[in-house]
Amino acid sequence: MRFASASLVVLATFTASVFAQNTKPLPYMNPALSTQQRVDDLVSRMTLDEKVSQMVNASPAIPRLGIPAYDWWSEGLHGIARSGYATMFPQAIGMAATWNAPMLGQIGTTISTEARAKYNEAIRHDIHSIYYGLTIWSPNINIFRDPRWGRGQETYGEDPYLTGQLGVSFVKGLQGTDPNYFKVIATPKHFAVHSGPESTRHSANVEPTQHDLWDTYLPAFRAAVTEGHADSIMCAYNAVDHSPACANEELLQHILRDDWKFKGFVTSDCGAIDDFYMSTAHHLFPDAESASAAGVKAGTDTSCVSTYLALTDAVKKGLVAEADIDLSVKRLFMARYQLGLFDSPAKVVYDAIPFSVVNSPAHQELALEVARQSMVLLKNDESMLPLRAGIKTIAVVGPNAATLAAIEGNYNAIPLNPVLPVDGIVAEFKGAKVLYAQGSPYADGVALPVPRTILHPDKNSTVEGLKGEYFATNSFEGKPVLTRIDKQIDFDWNSAKPTPEIPADAFAVRWTGTIAMPDAGKYDFSLQIPECRPCHEEERFAVYFDEKPVAGFAPASAEYQPSGTPHFTLTIPDTKRHNIRVEYLHKAPLFNAGITLEWSPKESALQKDAVAAAQKADVVLAFVGLSPLLEGEEMPIHVEGFAGGDRTDIQLPAAQQQMLEAVAATGKPLVVVLMNGSALAVNWANEHANAILEAWYPGQAGARAIAETLDGKNNPGGRLPVTFYASLDQLPAFDNYAMANRTYRYFKGAPLYGFGYGLSYTTFAYSNLKLSTNTLHAGDSLTVEADIKNTGTRAGDEVAELYLLPPQTTVSPIQELNGFQRLHLAPGESRHVSFTLDPRTLSQVDEKGTRAVSAGSYVVFVGGSQPTPQTISAQFSITGTEELPR
Template identity: 70%
Template structure:
């Protein structure tokens, strides 16, 4: 069953018209020009802006643009998130995190995902409009994709990107943007916003003040190509400028980026939005910032004059004062307003509802069966098989007892990543295995936290329904108000307390804006002692919630907490002193009452180092095989986070090793001698050197989305044959990469690094084998500026069906700045056993071109080679030579 977010009902002050746009006050009057669909969009926008006062114009330059009643202009908020599913607005289909989508190496799939995200965005928008809701997260301007280059594995937000390669990022970004914006020649289904423009990829701790000066070569060879592709090929109608400065100017005030590159060179016609608070960084003195403007008015003027049309924040509200001071003209504000309103007109927001076909998209499209199936397909395709000694995977019928061990086996946020949709029926890895392997015995032990001192969801193994029941979990009673009066609307068994209900109803009959849940049962530990617990509220800033949490042990209160307004993530801490290993009565009560956003709770604990090892080792000893779920967590890596522990700082990492707590656990279970399969859930590369030496098999599953547990279990069983490829290099240590704050691409990524990595970019195994033959070029001698066609035959030479990713790499003539090789084409194909597929690639002049030290791009003469195989070329991969004659300069 799918639930309509009750937040939509909550804000409905009156019964709303289904009309999508503004209407004339007098129905019989001739429509004003801006309301006349017969006129061009430009004519309508010009007319509307000309009718606004300066004060009204200024009000429209921030993301939360208010209504202009006298002009019948409705309120609109430009801020909506859709990185891997429509986020923060109730339930929606949740796909793998972006880095996982990149691991599919499947551009058509990315376009399908973009389609689904914008269809669900329209469905939610249509429902919101029916209830007169114009809130943040319910609009049609989607601030995705993140196409920054994941140049360093330590960057916490790298999980949001499509990896380290500009070509792969560009191809996937183009596909995603096309999906988001839709196929209609007259209206956008939604508007995509590639971000963060530009040269933005950590560190998080310095992003508000860092000035980055890339070499001209790196700027045009690495940092800009994917942005260029999404603008010039996919025609993204919006773009977000970054926090950092580039060559001495904040990105949101950069003439180089916003005028010379974006509008002049690339012909961009859409609107530019700032990252949130980025305009504040021009002048702020209470934290490290750029200090390029003396005050708010000057900062607002700088942003507008450079070409940042919309301010996520409030600083642009000083533009009226800036006009009076002569810092900016009203005509310059008009330019920004015209960009912004052009987008709203092209979304159909000022046209009769019946004229825009997208208005007919029903709410039932949200998380529809077809969309759920696509989420599973994406999760399956994202999985990368890194090691498989002696064909350990898929499991043989002789595997009768499986030990599932590790911190990411049963934690919700390891499916979600960040900027995530809210999954309705998420499948945790443990539950996927329990479902897939029904004839096997499955033993579970959490084994460790993600890192010592870090809270993790309390595992189901410590909960039981009562003092004698063998069933794990807690009795959950759900109430339709924020109190426990009356009868619950539903009662069920919850295996653990780990839920994300952001703007969503937790269960049918319990409205999203106000409900209560009581969990009751018992808790028992493996050893007596004092245990530190936390109650965590789901990320939802700004929340404005009134949350209450109460905890009782053996009938006595041990915790009573209230969440303050606008806390980023309220945390209630308490300690349970358990004198023995017997079961003790536990009751947890949660009351939620929100204006619009929030809801969700995790009962977490901070286990003492090594405390969970005995249970994990005991489970391993009883098993035929151990599946260790390891990796990272969105609580460790992410955007500007308040975490500072060994290996992690502010959302970034200071090392790429597996955290010590998990490494200790891994070695302890491996010491049992049982076959060991490692499954990684994470958003960035890990140096799992010990695991590579000692585990029989390794799967990389990323943050896999709502169907992640099912996809992983199907892969272990052989129902899914993994074919994902790494979109990033897995280095063996940070000794192989330059300093984190060094933005030079020298010695970075597969294109420029001389080091031998643990697992290379483009790497991935399969349960079957493939061979390549008959590689042919359209010509051995190419005139600069002409395309090159490459053909090859791919055959499945194994016994099972599977996907293969054919990767074409180009090696150009060596120069001081040329890459060692560069991905230049790829395609994912499905082949039955013995099946042969003929694949064809066409390399256009831009793909064949090189960037010199001065940043100039051209197809240049010389001797080239290329290779086509399932990975980067090795000494056994045939190198196909060809020559380019002449030179063909190309525009930036």
């Protein structure tokens, strides 16, 4: 059944009243007029207060004009986030590791389809909330210049060309192909020159050289606007050349609108306008009125959070003209009209997308294929992988083997029935016995979920986990609608139903069973609730140990009322099974739900269990790395190796390193599976492990993709989108934005694993490199062709990488990626590839930031990695010079 779009729900009553008075439809309601005419008419009818009200992310309804409420803030980095179940793809850095631009388009198309489906369903229920709109604040196309940045996981890596190509494809997939309406509107971010540190992002001033600005920091944004036609941009927190990015006329007016002809709207990052005047941030303006005026005059059209409500007073004080307000409001309503929100559903094909497409079988299959293609094989001594047939016992150890966060990443969709890595191994290797041990914490002092191995439904059961009873109201009265065994308490139910039988906004869950510690002594526990800052007044949870209450959270009348997330310590005298009960009551419409029971165990006890499992096994699979609870956006964490969301070291944390060495000492073959959002200096593993597989934060199908890769059903073909350095000693200071000695383009040292690196279970050979000409004039294009053959015995994917070595100047990159194609080849199959290098691809940026095609001698390389002495290459020359537009 078709249903009305958002505006028509509100407009219906308004329209009826218009016709009741026998008046003509107002111009802004007349689809026969141009969109610009309709927008101009609508804005002309709005009061100053009404216009200003539309310039914050949570824009209220204006009933007298038939304008419904709309929230501009929705997330779709690797799946529609924070609005119930949706297809969850690998984290963006994992998507980038596929080196498959067309696939990024498919992902964008899937995400926008689910966004429309969720929007249509929300409007059907009169929901106009945050995270249910059609303006998607993705992709993050900042350049991942330093592996310490916690948000680098959200990006497509360190290379401007790779980032630009993937970003364009993703943006196009999001915005759709309809000639009249956007499917959704993409919002590339954070414009510009933004990549940490998180601790200073609100106050930092970055002064890039003109070369670095135009050579590294702006090309992907330019591509997203001029090629991808993104209709929105998010400006960054930091200042650029002493002007906050969201009040930076050079960025927002001269470059974005004048040079790149951007016609869409600009949104601020959340709280970025406040940073203009806050004493702890840029502190360049005295108050919200002057800060807001500066943002609008520079070209920031809407603020995330309510700061722009100060614009009414700013106009009255003469700080900004009402005409400037009109310009921003018109841009915002152009977007809403172009989304079809004020037109008949009969005209807007996307209004017919049903909710049933969300996480459909086709979308699930795409998530699996993306996860498969994201796998990067870093080491494989003596063909350790695929694991040989007939393995009887597999030890699965490590903190990432059974942690939900490790498959999710950040800014994630909510996965339905998520499968954790250890369970993926169990499902794939059906003929083997799988022994699981948590092995180590992520780092000393960092909590992680209480493992299934110490939980049982009762004192005599051999089953792992606790009995979960699910109630359809936020009380434990009556009978549960579902009873099951949950292997651990580690759930993400953000605006989602824990089970189909109960509502998302009000439910209760009670887990009961036993817990047995590995050793007697004191243990620290905690309960984590997603985004519980603060908890809703009706959000309650409690823990009982041997029937005695030990922790909880409830309204003020309740007995247990610690502030924030509860932490509690238990002194347990033995290793016997003790009764445990955890109760969780949730009541909050459209608010986050979920719960994780965590502990901070003794490292020695966990390591002992991992060694015991390894001693009994034929092979050890160690799931180690990082966690989005350690690396991410401005996080309140400060432990060894991590600070505020960023990293202070790139080594594998000591606790995990010690576990690896301990299990390796058993003499059993060791396969390391890395799960992380940024590069790790795994030097010891590179020297001692038999194989290393990089799996990133791999999404809802990641566990299966990992298992299929380990057993050979999936032949890994992913490539690193970032450099894996050997140590921090190889890098400049984190807060130094100069690109000298950063990324593969300027790094002069020897990395642990290079950008573009990745192994396969088969082999490939390149031949017959041909150029369309050996001499071309500046401004002409060059065609490069080559043949690729699978010379091995397995079918597999190869990524053909084209690198250009330009004439060297004092600021030239050592080499740069200028083309790539991912191909699937059967054993013995050959394929012909062709690359077209246009003038911009052949150009360089000089010290002054001028981009031009320059005369000189060039070398082009085509192969499966960065150039080596064995890579096929050809020389050509360019005559003349041609300067290119900014």
